[in-house]
Amino acid sequence: MRLREFLPLxxxxxxxxxxxxxxxxxxxxxxQVRAGEIFFAIPGEKVDGHRFIPQALKSxxxxxxxxxxxxxxxxxxxxxxxxxxxxxxxxxxLFFGQPSQRMKVVGVTGTNGKTTVTYxxxxxxxAAGLKPGVIGTVNYRYGEHQVPSHHTxxxxxxxxxxxxxxxxxxxxxxxMEVSSHALVQDRVRGIDFDVGLFTNLSRxxxxxxxxxxxxxxxxxKLFTDYLKMSVKLNKAAVIFGQDPKGRELLRQVGTLGVDTxxxxxxxxxxxxxxxxxxxVAGLRGQLAVKSRCLDFSSPLVGAAxxxxxxxAVGVGAALNLPADAISxxxxxxxxxxxxxxxxxxxxxxxxxxxxxxxxxxLEKVLGAVRPLTQGRVxxxxxxxxxxxxxKRPLMGQIAAGLSDLLILTSDNPRTEDPLRIMADIEDxxxxxxxxxxxxxxxxxxxxxxxxKDRRAAIRVGLRAARRGDVxxxxxKGHEDxxxxxxxxxxxxxxxxxxxELSRIGNA
Numbered sequence: 265m266r267l268r269e270f271l272p273l274x275x276x277x278x279x280x281x282x283x284x285x286x287x288x289x290x291x292x293x294x295x296q297v298r299a300g301e302i303f304f305a306i307p308g309e310k311v312d313g314h315r316f317i318p319q320a321l322k323s324x325x326x327x328x329x330x331x332x333x334x335x336x337x338x339x340x341x342x343x344x345x346x347x348x349x350x351x352x353x354x355x356x357x358l359f360f361g362q363p364s365q366r367m368k369v370v371g372v373t374g375t376n377g378k379t380t381v382t383y384x385x386x387x388x389x390x391a392a393g394l395k396p397g398v399i400g401t402v403n404y405r406y407g408e409h410q411v412p413s414h415h416t417x418x419x420x421x422x423x424x425x426x427x428x429x430x431x432x433x434x435x436x437x438x439x440m441e442v443s444s445h446a447l448v449q450d451r452v453r454g455i456d457f458d459v460g461l462f463t464n465l466s467r468x469x470x471x472x473x474x475x476x477x478x479x480x481x482x483x484x485k486l487f488t489d490y491l492k493m494s495v496k497l498n499k500a501a502v503i504f505g506q507d508p509k510g511r512e513l514l515r516q517v518g519t520l521g522v523d524t525x526x527x528x529x530x531x532x533x534x535x536x537x538x539x540x541x542x543x544v545a546g547l548r549g550q551l552a553v554k555s556r557c558l559d560f561s562s563p564l565v566g567a568a569x570x571x572x573x574x575x576a577v578g579v580g581a582a583l584n585l586p587a588d589a590i591s592x593x594x595x596x597x598x599x600x601x602x603x604x605x606x607x608x609x610x611x612x613x614x615x616x617x618x619x620x621x622x623x624x625x626l627e628k629v630l631g632a633v634r635p636l637t638q639g640r641v642x643x644x645x646x647x648x649x650x651x652x653x654x655k656r657p658l659m660g661q662i663a664a665g666l667s668d669l670l671i672l673t674s675d676n677p678r679t680e681d682p683l684r685i686m687a688d689i690e691d692x693x694x695x696x697x698x699x700x701x702x703x704x705x706x707x708x709x710x711x712x713x714x715x716k717d718r719r720a721a722i723r724v725g726l727r728a729a730r731r732g733d734v735x736x737x738x739x740k741g742h743e744d745x746x747x748x749x750x751x752x753x754x755x756x757x758x759x760x761x762x763x764e765l766s767r768i769g770n771a
Contacts, residue, residue: 353453566632602741619741
């Protein structure tokens with residue numbers, strides 16, 4: 265394609281140089297520039313891409329897209345636009361052949377539940393014969409291909425390239441987690457969505473967003489911007505109406521001319537439970553889906569997963585998929601990595617690993633766990649460093665209020681002092697009235713213990729558990745690493761729990 269063909273996609277303030285040359289590629293990383301490619305000078309999280317214009321040109325860039333032309337040497341081909349990220353997404357879609365226009369694309373946003381919903385949607389799409397791919401927090405996968413996820417939602421050029429690869433491999437549908445960062449940073453610009461889904465909104469990422477309202481404004485863009493701009497003919501929004509922000513979003517989406525599906529526990533919502541039974545084996549029963557009734561059965565446990573299932577059912581209904589495919593897809597999903605994932609053992613203890621790392625998620629998970637046990641609930645958790653400090657005491661108070669025994673530990677401290685992080689959490693624990701213990705043994709009924717080393721904390725929690733107890737290890741879920749300072753070491757809560765359980769069994 266010639267460079268000039270990209271210019272109508274986004275308003276260009278000015279341009280200079282050879283606009284008729286062939287474009288061989290697009291990149292935002294100056295270290296990966298090859299001859300004939302266009303370099304986008306985007307503002308990164310730590311440095312501004314404009315600083316690397318000379319390096320990109322030296323490596324053979326055919327031209328640069330910039331917001332400021334001052335660093336473009338004379339004789340350079342450059343295009344100036346007010347929003348480089350937006351232009352990058354639109355150019356990427358065109359360069360890679362706009363694959364999203366030929367696939368069913370479902371975008372899932374919200375604070376909690378995105379990963380589980382995409383797994384459920386993937387299973388439903390598969391049952392309906394629409395060969396699915398998934399882009400999300402755990403990994404990016406399609407067919408036999410699977411690669412680790414570096415971002416919940418990749419940069420736009422990486423995303424369009426990935427979707428082109430998916431289409432080439434025969435993928436017919438995509439379920440995608442869409443983060444608030446991605447929505448603000450135009451990472452999904454140029455993606456044509458069929459369905460947008462909103463799970464809920466609670467406190468998270470306030471180290472990035474100024475406040476909860478700005479955070480919601482970012483989430484809302486999936487519907488009021490990206491879904492609205494999609495070229496798909498039959499667009500739909502699926503929204504958890506019981507969330508106050510979901511109710512607000514339903515009113516706003518109602519003016520966009522897209523089909524809407526609401527879900528929640530009460531009869532006022534399009535999708536709601538008629539009769540549901542919940543126990544340690546999972547969830548089963550009937551859901552109302554507007555004028556229809558859907559039987560379902562799932563090994564996933566807890567009220568939060570009932571919400572996730574209803575959201576996925578809404579996607580299936582919005583895509584007009586057969587009811588038997590929706591039911592089959594829900595039943596066939598056995599588990600989701602790091603989402604109330606069971607660690608098998610012969611000790612009579614239910615050990616669950618979950619990604620819950622926000623106050624709302626931790627409250628929902630502990631609320632789901634409590635009815636599943638006749639014994640005590642033991643919780644092992646901490647909070648990440650270099651992130652929103654305000655949620656730490658909130659999570660401490662929630663964990664203390666819903667646990668019998670609480671083992672406070674480190675998560676991903678990053679460059680923060682783990683003891684300072686735990687002190688912030690402990691402020692909330694103290695407000696609950698839970699007492700710090702001088703010693704911990706299986707006969708202890710209530711209290712909390714502090715152990716900085718995460719492996720040792722998991723060991724403490726498992727050794728303190730009695731037959732019939734539930735041990736929840738929260739915060740890291742599927743993650744197989746721990747970030748200590750600037751170093752990333754291998755650490756998987758599921759592996760560590762299995763190793764410690766084996767030692768207890770052998771003893």
